[in-house]
Amino acid sequence: MTEAANPSTTVDVLIVGAGISGLSMAHDLQHPRKSDRPFNILVAESQGRVGGRIVTASGDGFLWESGPNSFAPTPELMKLAVDVGLKDELLLADRFLPRFVYWQGELMPVPMSPPAMVKSKLLSVPGKLRALVGALGFVGPKMGSEEREETVAEFFRRHLGDEVLKRLVEPFVSGVYAGDPNQLSASAAFSRVKRLEEIGGGLVAGAILSAKNKKKPAVAVDPNVPQAKRGQLGSFREGLEALPKAIAGTLGDAVKLNWHLLRLSPREKGTYIAEFSTPEGVKQVESRSVVLTTPTYASVEILEPLDVELGMALKGITYPSVACVVLGYPTEAFKRPMKGFGNLIPRGQGIRTLGTIWGSSLFPGRAPQGWEMVINFIGGATDNAIANLSEEEIVNAVHRDLCQTLLGEDVEPKVLAVHLWKRAIPQYNLGHLQRLHRIERQLQQFPGLYLCGNYSDGVALGDCVRRAQEGAEKLREYLR
Structure with missing residues (x-):
């Protein structure tokens, strides 16, 4: 050049x-x-x-991410990885690893299918019925004029009820945007879900009509690009x-x-x-x-x-502040087997941390034998004060939360990284x-x-x- x-x-x-x-x-x-x-x-x-x-880093036998932790293996991203010589470095996590929500002092699996939703303890029977009725299209009118823009909280409360909003949508919003559902735009942050209402009047009807009208383009499958399954997450042996x-x-x-x-x-x-x-x-x-x-x-x-x-x-x-805190603990310090993707924490549970990725469970070889690594996120649009704390104060806050959510005993953490992103994720x-x-x-x-x-x-x-x-x-x- x-x-x-x-x-x-x-x-x-x-x-x-x-x-x-x-x-x-x-x-x-x-x-x-x-x-x-x-x-x-x-x-x-x-x-x-x-x-x-x-940002990928390593030390003392651990390998961790201080920013994005994994990716959904979209066709464009997978082909790019293959084109630049990373095909043999690709890692795909077990798509059946459970996700958890911490609710009322207990880790509860997130229901990933209609049968799992029926059996789930995360929602009450009235909450499940309300979600079902709303999903079928029996929803109330929007607040204010028809042209008025809805927040994420207003949209999901109207369609699926308050329990789904508080116990599933709000923690999801924390995990993806570190955002406030009372400020996020439903049309911008959940455009695909919002479109289902526009297509069919209700979420189920919209999904059916959308699938019926969607014509799949005749695209030849590239045999050189690994085909991921729905629900899998990806990374590379040496990190993102x-x-x-x-x-x-x-x-x-x-x-x-x-x-x-x-x-x-x-x-x-x-x-x-x-x-x-x-x-x-x-x-x-x-x-x-x-x-x-x-x-x-x-x-x-x-x-x-x-x-x-x-x-x-x-x-x-705007971009809220978010701190990524990577900690290591002996395996025996946890009160449950650390097999899962991680856990999210709705606001109002007395826990400041937004969520925790179980990094050593998600991808193999990320922690030494006998240790577990947890990647924690704290702050966000509902807690911008996190930017005013020292690294030690942030670690102490996360450790206190882990003593309630995951740890069976109060042991000293191995602090691997504290990365404060003062302006982290753009808010829609x-x-x-x-x-x-x-x-x-x-x-x-x-x-x-x-x-x-x-x-x-x-x-x-x-x-x-x-x-x-x-x-x-x-x-x-x-x-x-």
Whole structure:
């Protein structure tokens, strides 16, 4: 690749951010379609490492994640992993590992099928009947006008009742978004479920009609890509960070580390000048197109000088603080066999921790013999005060919670990691879809400038890969 440090250099695509989104897009663009010439790509990362929020570490015989812990093996993500040479490194967890909810002092399995729901002690008989009646479409009207946007709490309470909301939906929201169901938008955070109501009037009818109307495209199965089963979760032998490292390895010198974007300036001829602070001093790159894969709070610093309204729309997306606390305990310290995916904890149970992933149960070889590793998350939209605590205070809070939920005896934990993400997961709060529409509208005045981040339509790793590949196709169309 031509030396990008030369201010006169023009690249086709400048991607800002070497997290999973930016790297996936660069990888997709590096493999031209039949009608395309190879694109000249530069990926600029402000940190000294690739991977963004994916952080894998190891020590004392343990291997753990301080950000995302696993992925749903979507076809796009699995093919990407195979393409970058990680096929033999793939790990798929047992899909039958139980999930638990801590309710009224007891760990209760989450019912994963209708028969399991009938037998479950997590919901009372009236709660089950209320959920059944609501699922069949016998629901009350929305509060306020028909056009009024519902929160996640309002939507699920109306459809499935208060018990399902409190004991299943709220802990799920904590686990995925670290969010507040009284603030999250049902249309944005649970778009697929919300669509079922629109299709059939009720969730069951909507699911039936959706399945009937959905035409499966005739896509040939790639025999080189492992086929995962429903409910499985994936990782790699050396942890999730293996994926961004492998992608970066295929991109070579196109990835620049410790390059911090200072300003972006559109030129009259339709290109952009990007000015970077780098280890070699200030550098300029001219590009035909620019993609910001950075979080909104980082993107706004670059875009607000170009358009105030665009900056205001980006500022409306908030990120709560979440701490990831990785602890090790002797196996005999637990009051039950640690075989499962983990447990979530609804608010109101006297437990501050949002949930715990049983890391040494989920994937083999993550803890030494005779030890268990638990990965805990605390904070979120309902507990932003977590950001004001010291690491020791955070560990003590999590350990106290574990003494109630999992541990049979109060033993000293082996502290493996405490990672406070001061701005962790973007919140799809009320008005989110309108904010995205404003962002898209304002971007139209800057041809060739794109945003691609987990604040739009899905926070999971599979969503990031899918969205990056869709963005790469838009870029191809633009560059043609």
